[in-house]
Amino acid sequence: MALINKIREKSGVAVTVIAISLILFMVGGDLMGPNSFLTGGNNQSVGEIAGKEIDIKDFQNRVDGYRQNYEAQSGRSLGENELASLRDQAWNQFIVDIAYKKEFDDLGLTVTDQELVDMVQGNHLSPSIQQAFSDPTTGQFDKSAVINYLKNLKTLPIEQQRSWANFENNLKEERIRAKYENLLRLSTYTPKAQAEREYMAQNTKATINYLYVPYFSVVDTTIKVTDAQLESYLSEHRDEYKGSDTRSIEYVTFPVQPxxxxxxxxxxxxxxxxxxxxxxxxxxxxxxxxxxxxxxxxxxxxxxxxxxxxxxxxxxxxxxxxxxxxxxxxxxxxxxxxxxxxxxxxxxxxxxxxxxxxxxxxxxxxxxxxxxxxxxxxxxxxxxxxxxxxxxxxxxxxxxxxxxxxxxxxxxxxxxxxxxxxxxxxxxxxxxxxxxxxxxxxxxxxxxxxxxxxxxxxxxxxxPSQSTRDEAYSKADQFVNSVSNKEEFLEAVNKNKELVLATANRIPETATNVNAIQNGREIVRWAFNDRTSLNSVSQVFETEDEYIVAVLTGKSDADKVKIDDFRDELTTKVRNQIKSEQITAKLKGATGDLESIAKKYGAGALVESATDITLATGFLTSAGFDPIALGKAFGLKPGSKSDVFSGENGVFIVELINKTEAPKIADFTQYKTQLTQSLEGRTSYLANEAIREKAEIKDKRAKFF
The missing domain is CATH 3.10.50.40 (Chitinase A; domain 3)
Incomplete structure (x- = not known):
């Protein structure tokens, strides 16, 4: 600013204009950028956790702290992928500090000073301490190294003292998290009745014959599926199709090959x-x-x-x-x-x-x-x-x-x-x-x-030499200047036999890679930019070994689920429903044994047997694991036959030949343990999902990084 004032004194109005230009140049990114005050985008929030806004400055300060520690320990600067990882770490730490801490506080979970000492130099050492102070040659933990380090801690540079304080804080957080998860694990309980059902499912055996008409036996092209049918199915199964903010692109690459x-x-x-x-x-x-x-x-x-x-x-x-x-x-x-x-x-x-x-x-x-x-x-x-x-x-x-x-x-x-x-x-x-x-x-x-x-x-x-890179860029630049929309893009690709069209579907906003393209963040940011419309063509993107040109082919919105977001899955579901109705109508009322019914049905009907199957592991030769078919079979009386019904991947008629009930036992401990351990193994994941869902997390980092 001193330079600007000096120029203004000497040159009057003309230089004042220059001064203003310099100011705009220096702060233009803040004034005119996507989050600027002038353009109305003054929201400096990188997200929201449990109703609390996370300011970009607070978030960046935490990332900078992680980066300083990392670079001090590694002795080198971070790469972009490593920096992205630290941003994820910082974001997850905010989730712990806000969403998890509330759960911990409600349960009264703490780590006392005495407990921390025990974790660092006592009888119940943290695994992180053991790893940090192990001899790199022998792998053996050296407790005396911890004691000596702590004795000399106050003589170390302030950066190392801060790093140790952060390390201890992380130890406390790890211990509280472990207490929380252990508390949940120890609260799991499997009733005897559930263990008994599991025993029966694993040990009751049946031999069955079944007629099976797979959906794929009916040619897809004979079934017409309308958007109205897809919309109706989506409306009835809305809970099964969770929306997300994604983008889909098609792209071509221009390799930079030596x-x-x-x-x-x-x-x-x-x-x-x-x-x-x-x-x-x-x-x-x-x-x-x-x-x-x-x-x-x-x-x-x-x-x-x-x-x-x-x-x-x-x-x-x-x-x-x-x-x-x-x-x-x-x-x-x-x-x-x-x-x-x-x-x-x-x-x-x-x-x-x-x-x-x-x-x-x-x-x-x-x-x-x-x-x-x-x-x-x-x-x-x-x-x-x-x-x-x-x-x-x-x-x-x-x-x-x-x-x-x-x-x-x-x-x-x-x-x-x-x-x-x-x-x-x-x-x-x-x-x-x-x-x-x-x-x-x-x-x-x-x-x-x-x-x-x-x-x-x-x-x-x-x-590749610079001339080699320049040649590849020239090809990409000529291509992008010859097209302005998806139709022209695809037409140009078809004319150029050297180009291979690739597709990347449902890219999340936080993605750093696009398919096999490393460091594809700029492509993702372009695809999510509010000014990027459907069917528009990108500029030339540069990576280490190739140039990329993309066209935006699809958008999905977390709050507005559309049939196009799940068109392929929905089409398969609706098409199979129609096939099921057609197959069922043809089999309905058929009499005789399974072989004769299959013969009357014609091509596509299979008659197969399964011997000594169980509800837990029953596998049908052509149909694979079909829980609906297994449930129907085990619900029959020996010698009886089911009506026509639809399974996971086709239509069935099942006949139970015989069933051997599981022997009576008094102790179901083994099965109770199996079920409990299975539930305990999922505790951490389920708790994490529940806390995050309750916190209604809104991650807006992609607008900044």
Whole structure:
């Protein structure tokens, strides 16, 4: 402002205009922005919790505090994704301070000073304290380190003292939250009658025959669904369809891919670095200074890429090897021999057989199945093929059971880890291993080893040159300038065979990513901007490796649920209702056995059987798990047949062949425990949902960030 006054004194009216312009420039964002006073958007609230407005300044102060602590501990500035995470943390803390605190206060929950001392340095230490003061090498907690830290706390910089005060405050909040959840858990109760019903559901068995006509047997195109029918269905089932503020877009991307010249340039650079690495006095420091990717100096097989695992076997101490290319990164390694680690590494595959439920009979059946598979493998059957077809672990099953490399540091459950690391050579573990997940059949493919390879690594990622980026941007810019609405957008995409149209539906206002697009916040902000109308085309958005142009195709409003918000789901529901009516009308009044009824019905009708099914785990071959059909079946008398009825995915007629009632027992403790533990496991989630719903939270952060 001193500069402005000086200019005004010398230049009169003309410079006064300049001064005003400077003022507008400096504060223009506040005056003319979306939350400005002049435009009427002076609301500085980032949200509302239990009727209390959260001011942007208070919210930002909390975020800044978190950021300062984080940067002080990590020694680096935050990235955008990390900052977004801290904003979420700050927002959730406001929810705790306002909505949760009321619940805690109503129950009289507190943490006394004596209790805090006990948590920090007493006999009942907080897990957070144990983690913060554990030896990074051995993992062992050092209580004396806590005592020494507290003795010297007042001599530490003020920032560290504040950090400790915040840490203790968090410990208190964790303890109060734990007390609250424990109180709720301990209040759960399962009546004997409910436990008895669960026992009956798990142990009463039935054999049934059923006629099943799936909805999909009627071709969708033969069923016409009108908007009036959709509206009627939505009106009748309004509680099932909760509204939300979302946006849907279609978009095209213009990738920024390194050109051939970019790759050649980097290849020459990394060859020069290889010569420097070979002669560097401190090779690890040289590698750290020149690498785009930080890798540990001492690497086990668990840390290595597949390519490096094979290559390192040929390395000689003192040698420099590479470059090796993995995706868009070139690597060179200087090898300095091996050393032994306190932690061992191994590689194994497994086949997991899981019980259908926690009953003794289900566990026995799973064990029998696992023993049968183990016997097949011992007899020469292919482990990988059986893993692919039989394992209940979908992640490893598609890799033939392979779990990759892991260490004996608790990465795997204890029984599994003990079995693998007891093997000194590759091969099949000659027994079943039971864990809380089920029965494991284990094959050790690379036995335990505590060998570490000392490798100074430089990784350089191929980055597109500025000319390459400019070329990609030019294509995106030409595209966006050639279209002005959705129709022109789609027409231009169809004409350009290089472009691929992608869709992102029901994007929430707080989203940071859009499908696989990282850091897509600007796209989301554009889609939610009040000035962005349906079918309008965006500007060019830039990410690290591509440019994006989008068109807004849909909007939904939390307070105004429309059929378009759930059109696909509603159409399926209404279409199935119509199909059900048509199938039922055709089967109504049919007589004879199920086979003859199916024959009269024609194509689409299936007659199947299910033996020894239960209400808890009944599975019908073609219909899958259908609780309506199971309930109807178990409600029949042996030898009787139901009327036509609609199930989850089709129309049924069910015939009960026989039913074996569960044996009489006096003690239902096992089933009572099962139900109670299940309810206790959901307590935290259910309490959280109830408190948030009662607080009527309105999150407006997306308008600011």
């Amino acid at each position: 050109a051939k010249d970019d790759s050649a340039s980097l290849y020459q650079e990394i060859k020069d670095l290889a010569r420097g690495l070979a002669t560097a006095e401190n090779d690890s420091a040289f590698a750290t200074m020149n690498s785009d990717i930080n890798l540990p100096i001492n690497m086990s097989m668990a840390n290595m890429s597949d390519q490096l695992k094979e290559a390192v076997k040929t390395f000689v101490p003192g040698g420099v090897y590479g470059p090796y290319r993995e995706d868009n990164t070139y690597y060179i390694y200087k090898y300095d021999g091996i050393r032994k680690d306190s932690v061992s590494t191994a590689r194994a595959s497994h086949i997991l057989i899981r019980a259908e439920n926690q009953s003794d009979s289900a566990k026995a059946a799973a064990k029998t199945k696992a023993e049968g598979i183990l016997a097949q493998i011992r007899a020469g059957a292919n482990f990988e093929a059986l893993a692919a077809t039989s394992s209940a672990d979908p992640g490893s099953a598609q890799r033939g059971g392979d779990l990759g490399y892991f260490q004996n540091n608790g990465a795997m459950v204890k029984p599994f880890e003990e079995a693998v690391f007891s093997m000194s050579s590759p091969g099949l573990v000659n027994k079943l291993v039971e864990s809380q997940f089920g029965y494991h059949i284990i094959k050790v493919t690379d036995p335990r080893s505590n060998t570490l390879y000392r490798l100074a690594t430089i990784g350089k990622t191929i980055a």
